[in-house]
Every structure is written in C-alpha cells, then in structure tokens.
Amino acid sequence: MAASASSLLADAASSSCGAISPRPRLLRGAPAAAFVPSPSRHSCCSLRASPARRHRSRFVASAVPTMQPPAESRVSTVVDVDLGDRSYPIYIGAGLLDEPDLLQRHVHGKRVLVVTNTTVAPLYLEKVAWALTHNNPNVSVESVILPDGEKYKDMDTLMKVFDKAVESRFDRRCTFVALGGGVIGDMCGFAAAAFLRGVNFIQIPTTLMAQVDSSVGGKTGINHPLGKNLIGAFYQPQCVLIDTDTLNTLPDRELASGIAEVVKYGLIRDAPFFEWQEKNMPELLAREPNALAYAIKRSCENKAEVVAQDEKESGLRATLNLGHTFGHVMAADMSHRLGWIDDSIKERVFAILKQAKLPIAPPETMTVEKFKNIIAVDKKVADGLLRLILLKGPLGRCVFTGDYDRNALDETLHAFCNN
Amino acid sequence: MAASASSLLADAASSSCGAISPRPRLLRGAPAAAFVPSPSRHSCCSLRASPARRHRSRFVASAVPTMQPPAESRVSTVVDVDLGDRSYPIYIGAGLLDEPDLLQRHVHGKRVLVVTNTTVAPLYLEKVAWALTHNNPNVSVESVILPDGEKYKDMDTLMKVFDKAVESRFDRRCTFVALGGGVIGDMCGFAAAAFLRGVNFIQIPTTLMAQVDSSVGGKTGINHPLGKNLIGAFYQPQCVLIDTDTLNTLPDRELASGIAEVVKYGLIRDAPFFEWQEKNMPELLAREPNALAYAIKRSCENKAEVVAQDEKESGLRATLNLGHTFGHVMAADMSHRLGWIDDSIKERVFAILKQAKLPIAPPETMTVEKFKNIIAVDKKVADGLLRLILLKGPLGRCVFTGDYDRNALDETLHAFCNN
Numbered sequence: 147m148a149a150s151a152s153s154l155l156a157d158a159a160s161s162s163c164g165a166i167s168p169r170p171r172l173l174r175g176a177p178a179a180a181f182v183p184s185p186s187r188h189s190c191c192s193l194r195a196s197p198a199r200r201h202r203s204r205f206v207a208s209a210v211p212t213m214q215p216p217a218e219s220r221v222s223t224v225v226d227v228d229l230g231d232r233s234y235p236i237y238i239g240a241g242l243l244d245e246p247d248l249l250q251r252h253v254h255g256k257r258v259l260v261v262t263n264t265t266v267a268p269l270y271l272e273k274v275a276w277a278l279t280h281n282n283p284n285v286s287v288e289s290v291i292l293p294d295g296e297k298y299k300d301m302d303t304l305m306k307v308f309d310k311a312v313e314s315r316f317d318r319r320c321t322f323v324a325l326g327g328g329v330i331g332d333m334c335g336f337a338a339a340a341f342l343r344g345v346n347f348i349q350i351p352t353t354l355m356a357q358v359d360s361s362v363g364g365k366t367g368i369n370h371p372l373g374k375n376l377i378g379a380f381y382q383p384q385c386v387l388i389d390t391d392t393l394n395t396l397p398d399r400e401l402a403s404g405i406a407e408v409v410k411y412g413l414i415r416d417a418p419f420f421e422w423q424e425k426n427m428p429e430l431l432a433r434e435p436n437a438l439a440y441a442i443k444r445s446c447e448n449k450a451e452v453v454a455q456d457e458k459e460s461g462l463r464a465t466l467n468l469g470h471t472f473g474h475v476m477a478a479d480m481s482h483r484l485g486w487i488d489d490s491i492k493e494r495v496f497a498i499l500k501q502a503k504l505p506i507a508p509p510e511t512m513t514v515e516k517f518k519n520i521i522a523v524d525k526k527v528a529d530g531l532l533r534l535i536l537l538k539g540p541l542g543r544c545v546f547t548g549d550y551d552r553n554a555l556d557e558t559l560h561a562f563c564n565n
Numbered sequence: 566m567a568a569s570a571s572s573l574l575a576d577a578a579s580s581s582c583g584a585i586s587p588r589p590r591l592l593r594g595a596p597a598a599a600f601v602p603s604p605s606r607h608s609c610c611s612l613r614a615s616p617a618r619r620h621r622s623r624f625v626a627s628a629v630p631t632m633q634p635p636a637e638s639r640v641s642t643v644v645d646v647d648l649g650d651r652s653y654p655i656y657i658g659a660g661l662l663d664e665p666d667l668l669q670r671h672v673h674g675k676r677v678l679v680v681t682n683t684t685v686a687p688l689y690l691e692k693v694a695w696a697l698t699h700n701n702p703n704v705s706v707e708s709v710i711l712p713d714g715e716k717y718k719d720m721d722t723l724m725k726v727f728d729k730a731v732e733s734r735f736d737r738r739c740t741f742v743a744l745g746g747g748v749i750g751d752m753c754g755f756a757a758a759a760f761l762r763g764v765n766f767i768q769i770p771t772t773l774m775a776q777v778d779s780s781v782g783g784k785t786g787i788n789h790p791l792g793k794n795l796i797g798a799f800y801q802p803q804c805v806l807i808d809t810d811t812l813n814t815l816p817d818r819e820l821a822s823g824i825a826e827v828v829k830y831g832l833i834r835d836a837p838f839f840e841w842q843e844k845n846m847p848e849l850l851a852r853e854p855n856a857l858a859y860a861i862k863r864s865c866e867n868k869a870e871v872v873a874q875d876e877k878e879s880g881l882r883a884t885l886n887l888g889h890t891f892g893h894v895m896a897a898d899m900s901h902r903l904g905w906i907d908d909s910i911k912e913r914v915f916a917i918l919k920q921a922k923l924p925i926a927p928p929e930t931m932t933v934e935k936f937k938n939i940i941a942v943d944k945k946v947a948d949g950l951l952r953l954i955l956l957k958g959p960l961g962r963c964v965f966t967g968d969y970d971r972n973a974l975d976e977t978l979h980a981f982c983n984n
Contacts, residue, residue, distance in 0.1 A: 256948055301724060312791045317946040340759075342944050343786060343797045344877070367762060372731045378762045379798065458763070525761050527736040529675055 255319030261334035262325040327353035328360035335366030339381035354404025358445035417542030674738030680753035746772035747779035754785030758800035773823025777864035836961030900956040
C-alpha cells in the first residue's frame with residue numbers, strides 16, 4: 147500500500163529542505179524569467195512509496211534563465227490548501243493518473259461515482275477508473291456522463307447526478323470524483339456537498355482554467371437562468387489531482403481561457419509572476435510542459451494562500467474575481483480612469499492579453515444596458531451596491547471596493563459596449 | 566432599539582443564577598411529575614430592553630407536583646445551541662411574534678424573504694411581516710408561498726424559492742425566514758444554505774414536530790423521488806423563534822406527530838422526561854400551554870445537547886433518528902427480541918404511544934418487501950450495512966449500531982407488516 151496522506155505530510159514537514167515556505171523565497175536580483183521549476187533542488191522530499199518523485203513546496207527561484215526539462219519524468223509538486231480540518235493537497239505533475247496510489251489514498255468507502263462529460267469521458271474515464279481500482283478490488287466505480295457545456299450547468303443536469311447516486315444506492319461512505327473542466331468540478335462538488343448532506347469528493351481537473359482556478363478553494367455550484375453560480379456551496383475536496391498531460395487534448399480556446407486566470411493572479415497579487423508571464427507567454431501558448439506546470443503551481447499557490455485567509459469570501463477572496471464581472475482590460479481601463487494605476491500598467495495589461503490572443507472587448511452584441519442588467523445580479527452586490535475588483539497602486543495590487551466614482555464605471559461601459 | 570443578541574448573552578452569562586448549566590440540575594428524590602417550568606426562579610435573567618421576561622436556562626426541578634401557571638404572560642425561555650461560531654438561541658414562549666425586537670436583532674441586511682406555505686400564510690404571514698418591519702423602515706419583506714405538503718418537498722418547489730430570490734435581486738446581505746412546519750423549515754434552510762452559497766436564515770416553526778425537532782440542529786434538505794431528505798445541507802439558523810400560540814391552530818394529527826418526537830427524547834436519553842410524559846400526556850393532548858412549553862423546552866434542550874456534541878452526525882446524533890427508520894414500537898419490539906430491554910420498557914413504549922393516540926403499526930398496505938426496499942436507501946446505511954437506533958439497557962438508553970442479529974430485524978418486519 148501507498149503511504150497515507152498524513153505520513154506524506156509528516157515526511158515533507160520534517161524534511162530539512164524547508165520546502166513549505168509560507169511565501170515564495172525570491173533570490174534578489176534574479177531575472178524575472180528565472181522563476182522556473184527546479185525539481186532537482188527538492189530531492190529531500192521524495193516519496194519512497196511511490197515511483198514518482200514528489201515535491202511539497204512553494205517554489206524556489208533559480209538563476210538559470212531558460213526553461214529546463216525535469217530531471218526525470220513523473221515529478222509532481224504538492225501545494226497545500228491550509229484550511230484546518232478541511233485542508234487538502236493539490237498534486238501537480240505529468241502522468242499522475244498513472245499512479246493509482248495517489249488517488250486511492252483519498253477514496254473513502256468502497257464506492258466511487260465519477261462525474262464527467264461526453265467530451266472528457268472517451269479520453270480519460272477508463273484511465274481514471276483503472277487508477278481507482280488497480281490492485282484495489284474492494285472499490286467499485288460507477289459513472290455519470292453529463293452533456294458538455296456551460297449551458298448544462300443547471301439544476302436539471304445536477305439532478306442526473308443525484309438520480310444516479312440514489313438509484314445505485316450510494317450511502318454516506320462513498321466518494322464523488324469530478325473528472326473534467328470547471329463546469330464538471332462545480333457540479334460534482336455541489337452534488338457531493340448536498341448528497342446525503344455531504345460526501346467525500348476528489349477533483350481531477352482536465353482544463354487549464356479548472357487546474358489554476360475553479361478546482362481549488364471549494365466553490366461549487368450551478369447557474370440559475372438569470373445568473374451564473376447563484377446556487378451552490380463552499381465545499382472542499384479531499385484532494386485535487388492535476389495531471390498536466392490532460393492539457394495535451396485541450397482546445398486552444400480553452401487553453402486561452404485558463405491563461406486569463408493565470409494572468410489574473412499576477413495582476414491582483416504577484417508582480418514577479420506577471421513579469422514571468424510577460425516573458426514566457428510564447429512557451430505557455432506552445433504548451434511547453436514545464437512552463438505550464440510552473441504557471442499551474444504558482445497559480446494554485448496564490449489561490450491557496452488567499453483561500454486559506456478567507457475561505458467564505460468575506461473580503462480578500464473576492465479579489466480572485468478580477469475579470470469575472472467584466473474583463474481584465476475593462477478593470478484596468480476603469481482603474482486608470484479613476485487615477486488608481488499609471489499608463490504603463492494599463493498598457494501592460496492590454497499587451498499581455500493580446501499576446502495571449504485573448505479578447506480585449508466584450509462581444510459585439512453587448513450593450514451598456516445589457517451589461518448593467520447582468521452585473522445587477524452579480525454575487526458581489528451587497529445591499530444594492532456593486533463592489534468591483536480594481537487595480538490600484540503598483541503592479542500586483544488591487545482593491546475590492548464599492549467606493550468608486552460611478553461616472554468612471556459608466557465611462558468604461560460606454561467605451562467597451564455599444565449603446 | 567432592542568438589546569443586541571450579544572449583550573443578551575453577556576447579561577445571561579454574567580448573572581449569578583447560573584441558569585446555563587451544562588446538564589439539568591435534578592433535585593434528588595423529587596417526584597418525576599415535578600419537572601415543570603418554574604420561571605419565578607429566574608428573574609435574575611430578565612431582559613430590561615423587552616417587555617417580556619426571558620429565562621436563559623436549562624430547566625430546574627421543582628418540588629411542586631402540579632403544573633403551575635407562569636407568573637406573567639409572555640415569559641420566554643432561551644435554549645442555547647452551542648456550536649462555536651455557529652451557536653444560536655432558541656426562544657420559546659407564548660406571544661413571541663408580538664415582540665418585533667426578538668426577530669429584528671437576528672436579521673442581516675435590509676431584505677427578508679419569508680418562505681411559507683398556503684396553509685400557514687393566511688394565519689401568520691402578516692404578523693411575521695409586521696414583526697420584521699415594525700419601527701424598522703429600512704427592512705423590506707417579500708414572501709414566497711409554496712404548496713403545503715411533504716410531496717412538495719422536492720427540487721421543483723425548491724427552485725421557486727431560488728427564482729423568487731434571484732428575480733427580486735436579493736444579494737448576500739439578506740435573510741431567509743422559514744415560517745411553517747418541518748417541510749418549510751427544511752426547504753427554506755436548504756435554500757438559504759445554497760443561495761449565493763449561503764445567506765442568513767431564521768426558523769419560525771409553527772408545528773410541534775418542527776418546534777421540538779426539525780427546526781433545531783441545522784439539518785436541511787429536500788426529498789428525492791426514491792427517498793426522504795437525500796439532498797440537503799447541514800446549515801444552522803441565526804435563531805429559532807417558537808411562539809407556542811401557533812399551536813392553537815395545529816390539527817390534531819400534526820400535534821400527535823410532534824408528540825412522537827417528544828416521546829423519542831425520553832426513550833433515547835432522558836428517562837425522567839419520559840416519566841413526566843407518562844404522567845402529563847392528557848395535558849399535552851389537551852394543549853395545556855405550560856405542558857406544551859415544558860415539553861418543547863426539554864426536547865430542545867435534549868436536541869441541543871446532542872447536536873452540540875455531534876453536529877454532522879458522525880455517531881451520537883444518529884440516535885435522534887429513533888422512530889425514523891421504523892416506528893418507536895418496532896424499535897422497541899426488535900430491541901426486546903434481541904434481549905436488550907426488558908418486558909416492562911416495551912410495554913411502556915406501547916402504552917405511551919396508545920395514550921398519545923399514535924399509530925402502533927405501519928399502514929395496512931405496507932409489506933415486508935416494500936419496507937426492505939425503503940430502508941435500503943436510508944441515510945444510515947454505511948458500506949451497505951443498515952445501522953439502527955435500538956433501545957438497550959434501562960429506560961432512556963439506546964444504541965446506534967449495525968451489529969445486531971438480522972433474524973430479529975426480519976422477525977420484527979414480519980410481525981408488523983403484511984407478507
């Protein structure tokens with residue numbers, strides 16, 4: 147049997163490499179492009195029970211200016227989400243679905259329900275079922291395959307998950323596994339939160355967006371016809387398993403969607419990461435494995451830090467929604483109109499999004515009126531006041547506030563939308 | 566303005582009467598029938614800011630053998646549910662809906678959604694809306710009136726609550742109020758848990774069953790076509806407000822349903838309370854106000870103690886489900902077959918239920934096969950094993966266990982159901 151999660155934790159915590167630093171350790175004066183993974187620095191954290199070497203760490207700056215291949219294959223990193231008795235690890239690496247013990251140590255009970263969709267099932271369902279059951283005859287796996295797409299993130303589709311679990315007579319000692327992108331993770335997580343008032347669940351995100359954002363932090367839910375994510379729960383998984391190999395099958399559009407979230411972390415709280423992205427965007431777009439793995443790791447670390455401080459979004463966590471009410475460019479434009487950031491930051495936001503081939507304007511059909519109606523039901527409205535995440539100060543600083551000049555919001559909406 | 570909840574707590578905690586005792590203080594040798602409320606012992610806990618006198622207490626034994634009228638009207642008792650930062654008070658008393666400040670101190674934000682049904686709305690909705698808004702012009706109240714009945718405790722009906730909240734553009738700073746029986750409390754609570762991933766809510770139970778059981782402890786949810794309460798959340802209210810005057814409009818059948826839960830507390834953990842019920846059942850059936858108030862208070866105290874020890878039902882809390890898989894009489898019958906209780910306890914269970922005019926057999930249409938199918942999806946099944954709450958030992962003791970002779974279960978099912 148594999149080492150238990152707790153012994154893995156103990157091993158890492160007692161190692162002398164000090165890999166679990168609360169903040170990234172930066173080498174002063176090192177060039178920005180140097181923030182690349184350096185797995186060879188962490189052999190002290192290797193896991194005897196597994197064929198893979200695994201590094202429980204934030205990240206370590208390196209003076210090597212170019213991307214380096216990992217010393218061996220199947221090197222994984224562990225990022226901890228620190229939430230007291232709801233803490234859990236995020237495993238990041240290539241080929242992690244080929245390591246059954248990683249998943250199996252987080253399964254509770256004998257029965258597993260894999261929730262996935264029609265796009266992902268043909269690609270990875272068999273592999274996941276194998277990983278769950280290999281050398282583990284006590285566990286049986288069932289699956290429910292939902293239609294693919296945001297428009298199915300609704301109550302009717304969610305009911306299919308409950309139907310399957312109830313008809314299969316699942317009890318409280320079971321595990322739900324989300325295999326797919328953000329929609330699947332959000333729906334499976336909410337189903338796990340609500341089925342019998344809460345069963346265990348595991349996230350296996352297969353899109354970059356889900357890997358760097360939606361699978362981490364416990365926000366789950368579905369859409370209401372009048373607004374996104376209006377029904378849901380805060381519910382934490384047992385673990386998040388990110389096999390970066392799954393990105394090889396990801397459409398370009400989906401990759402870009404994930405990169406938008408990666409850019410977000412730089413903008414709201416991590417200027418060095420933003421600078422790294424400015425230099426490494428071509429590698430990210432070319433799906434260079436080390437660049438992707440590093441971007442995922444640094445994104446998860448940023449998210450984990452924020453969530454650990456504010457799990458239920460009473461304040462700080464709301465900053466993670468930059469770009470979710472309106473896009474990064476509109477947030478930058480409005481921040482600039484308010485005089486909160488200088489020209490260069492606004493220009494760099496536009497530039498990096500263009501470089502990432504991301505849109506820098508809403509769809510043609512969007513009008514100011516439509517936009518206002520949509521943001522009126524935004525979850526960040528409190529007592530009728532829309533609070534926004536805006537950039538303020540030097541690169542990597544933002545605020546979450548309802549205290550802004552309404553004219554600046556109007557001007558931004560008019561600058562980007564049709565009347 | 567009324568005193569805040571925290572100042573009320575501080576007053577009570579700092580009083581010298583020691584009313585918040587972790588366990589009931591029993592006078593040795595006092596007759597069982599003596600467990601009646603004795604409000605005059607607690608004037609040190611009275612609340613200056615309110616016209617009512619209020620007693621934050623467990624209960625105090627009295628040597629007076631008969632029911633006593635309260636010293637004045639509108640005397641309420643407060644039972645605390647101790648759940649750390651999710652703790653809340655249960656207010657119990659006659660005419661509490663005539664005291665606006667009690668409700669208002671627990672409202673968050675400016676907007677309130679009252680969830681009720683077609684039976685309760687004509688009786689109490691206007692009164693509750695008045696209590697929420699009296700001298701409180703900042704708060705606006707909307708309502709959603711659901712059809713009445715267990716068969717509407719489903720996802721379609723729940724969606725009506727979300728629809729109303731979204732269409733009315735409620736934001737996170739709002740309060741849901743459940744006004745009704747167990748179905749309304751469970752649905753409103755789950756809606757509050759899931760709307761925007763959690764908003765504040767208040768329980769105003771209007772049936773005895775809801776007052777003594779379902780409104781306390783944070784279990785919320787809806788039914789699935791294949792089983793009861795299979796979808797839901799553990800979600801605690803801001804307060805529970807029990808106005809015993811609402812029982813004046815309760816049908817006899819609903820009263821009996823509540824008494825079954827009162828009997829449960831005696832059976833599973835409180836022999837003196839069971840003995841009090843044996844002597845005071847006529848008063849309960851006659852809706853004698855003091856008898857009802859005492860039964861409610863003692864039931865809430867028992868439930869609060871259990872929930873405080875085991876909020877998420879990892880063990881102890883499951884004992885509160887006595888009678889929920891099969892009735893009290895079947896549990897007693899099976900316990901007796903197993904040799905776990907003596908003849909007299911079994912007979913007393915039968916006797917008190919007959920006295921309460923409660924059924925002591927399943928419906929005529931129930932067969933052994935049907936029964937087995939239903940209990941197979943019971944939430945207390947774990948890894949395929951049905952765990953039961955059974956009586957064991959002297960009066961007031963029970964166990965929650967899957968370790969019992971299967972033949973005894975079969976014999977009990979055959980003794981009570983058609984083949």
